[in-house]
Amino acid sequence: MADVSIKGTLPRDQVETPFARFVADYCSSWLAVAALVVVVVLITLSALAPWIAPQNPYDLTQLSIFDNMLAPGERSMEGKLYLLGTDDQGRDMLSAMFYGLKLSFFVGIVSTAVALAIGIAAGITAAYFGGRIDTVIMRFVDLQLSFPAILIALILLALLGKGVDKVIIALVAVQWAYYARTIRGGALVERQREYIDAARNLALPSHRIIFRHLLPNCLPPLVVVATIQVAHAISLEATLSFLGVGVPITEPSLGLLISNGYKYILSGKYWISVYPGLLLLLTILAINLVGDRLRDLLNPRLKA
Template sequence: MPDTTVSTAASGHRAASPDQAGSRPTTAWRLLVRNRLAMVGLAFIVIWTIGALVAGLLPYSPTATGAGGNLEPPSAAHLFGTDNFGRDILVRVLAGGRISLWTGLIAVGISLLVGVPIGAISGFVGGAVSTVLMRVMDVLLAFPSLVLAMAIAAALGPGLASAMIAVGVVGIPEFARIVYSQTRSLRERDFVEAGRAIGLRDRTILIRHIVPNTIAPILVRATLGMGYAILTAASLSFIGLGAQPPTPEWGVMISDGRGYIISGEWWMTVFPGIAIATSILGFNLIGDGLRDVLDPRLRTSR
């Protein structure tokens, strides 16, 4: 009987029942839908995702010149106008959405794959291992994120892949810190001692019981990190350390058009700028909405 009770304590913290486990995402979604700002953010992201998918179906190639005259203003034929090479800016902006979304996903994926294990191991093991790993994270956090990303991208060499890696590395300490603090709190819970009492190894407790309970803050940080990744990657491309011309990347497009603002060809920079702003705003609004939904303290205070 005691063994059964302990086993229940160890496993019950993770999921009380299949019905409850299945209802949690549904409840979270219902609460998120009620958040109007989060739905506005979701609408922005859905629009850019659809645009990225249909970009390849449009009659013009994002890199082909001569789609129209050079520097044509927005018109019925070219809704966003054309650039200095006669390329259709609407097609390039939509194609840039595909690049930016993939850049954000890959960069955040790198941060997750490295940062979560570092934070989990440091928080659970403690001791010298924790001290060394977290001091390394503190050193990385001490640098301004954009400056650190610039240094990494410059060391790797200009290119979109370099920008993805640089942005991903810069995001590692944030995820490590979040998971570290969550793990340190969770390792003192009764279900951890219960797991050890029934013979579960520390690795099993960490992977199956502790890490799943850190998903909520990780999800919020990943959503907010998407916006940051898009902005930082565009910044690197703008200064020549990320994607290179003629790649239809938003930062590249703004860089190409900055010399034409004074002469009145505003559309070369305004439309890519709007794309960056709305995509970042979209992910930030979704992230804020998720934080309100997944944090019980914020939910009960409303």
């Protein structure tokens, strides 16, 4: 029997919107769905951290030095239960991880968004106008990509100092070139299409051709790159904080929590570093799995 829609007039694949088909294709992989659920849950927990965390681990009035180094599941002298234990300053590890996750997502998403905007502007300008403009912009991109990202970030933070805003600036500086090169490659192909030639023959202004015709057709690959770069930004921020050049000690950070507990691992106080490390690993893994699934759907040739 022929597959018909609810209206009974058209096949289902003609009634469904492209977005609905995209969602159905994405949900066909249970691993991708599980990864997306994990990402949504982690973002929700981080956003609600001030309300669901048992304490504000960076409010000194809520800390007690007598509660330091409590093991997971141990109670304080007042009878308060610490599910994941406490660190050397008496901070509840569960609360500190919620707050650290919030900062990680904030730094990763904001830095990626700013770098994406800069990269799109640079890449689309280079591809559309070409000539010397393309040469100058791409030489900067090549110079940027020739150095390791961690090295550039370390140099910038050595000059700028510690701080969340400084970390975001450093991450933007090491990410924008990826987006510029990606969108330039797609824009060079789209620029040769007939619809671009038709728009030019109609004497449409350049900004209209770019924003209404060229840019929308170059965005799908950037969705994949941006998703994966969020995970990269989170891991890079954690690395910088672990090295002591990222966020200051007064700010919550998963990398900083791992660094604080690193010296206590050999003495048996594993939970101070291990639990934040596992949460960081889960976050990066889930985001990368979502990005891999988006890559397969937006460019099926890569899947083969």
